Amino acid sequence: MNRSALAYIGLLTLFLFSGNSLAASTLTPLDDRPPAPDFSLTDMDGNPVSLGDFRGQVLVVNFWATWCPPCRKEMPSIEKGARWLARFNSRFIAINMGEKPAAIQRYLKKQPLDLQILLDPDGKTAADWGVQGLPVTFVVDPEGRIAYKAIGAREWDDPKLLVPIRSLGAEQ
Secondary structure: OOHHHHHHHHHHHHHHHOOOOOOOOOOEEOOOOOEOOOOEEEEOOOOEEEHHHHOOOEEEEEEEOOOOHHHHHHHHHHHHHHHHHHOOOEEEEEEEEOOOHHHHHHHHHHOOOOOEEEEEOOOHHHHHOOOOOOOEEEEEOOOOEEEEEEEOOOOOOOHHHHHHHHHHHHOO
16 A cells, blocks of 8 residues: 555545544444455465355454554444454454554553564555554354444444444354
């Protein structure tokens, strides 16, 4: 992704999600549950990861960047929510949009995370998922369909978010 596109997304993010509190604490259900776009990315260790690796699990996919203030603000709650969801056959992954691993490593030294972080260096995966600003999060059901979307930061350790996500795994 080129610098002007990143700058545009950064400005859009600041405009849409500025303020002292996190955005609304709800998930937007997608009644038609479209199939989640496939991806093939690498994690911070260079290991390949694809959407199919998570088939049969509920997957929460968060698109973020270290330069995005709302993204950084929600990361601690994502970490807590991810730990809770892991008990219910659910995974939380964070797809970093357009940054080099060194920039992410610098951030992780200040804010250690135990999440699986995937790299989307050219923004292709974000574009495939329709990402237009950061942060944005999608909840994928065990069949690989998008059940929920959340535009903007959330408190991901809030039961109002976690219970509906956990319930997706019980639908099987």
